[in-house]
Amino acid sequence: MEQVELSAFKSPLRILVRSFRRSRDNWKQKCLRAKKDIKRFKNKASDAVKGRDQWKRKFERMQERTESLEAELAQRRAESQAAASVKKSRSRTAAGR
Secondary structure: OOOOOHHHOOOOHHHHHHHHHHHHHHHHHHHHHHHHHHHHHHHHHHHHHHHHHHHHHHHHHHHHHHHHHHHHHHHHHHHHHHHHHHHHHHHHHHHHO
16 A cells, blocks of 8 residues: 655645545445445346246246147047047948948
8 A cells, every 4th residue: 555645735634534534434335335236136137047947947847748738639639530430430331231
């Protein structure tokens, strides 16, 4: 830290001390506010990432569920068509007798 000659100042020492102390206190407060802001922004960003990850996992689960339901629907449609064709063939053979 650089030392300055007190004779370089024209104001009385008590006034200088008060001024320097006030300046130091203001600087400390500004630094503390900046640290709090940084912490708040980090927490906000972390919350956003967690929320995004939760929605992503939910979307993936819903997509898997949709795919399984679509496969089940296709299977049931195939079974229904097979049953309908068997029913038609039975009705044709019964009508032909």
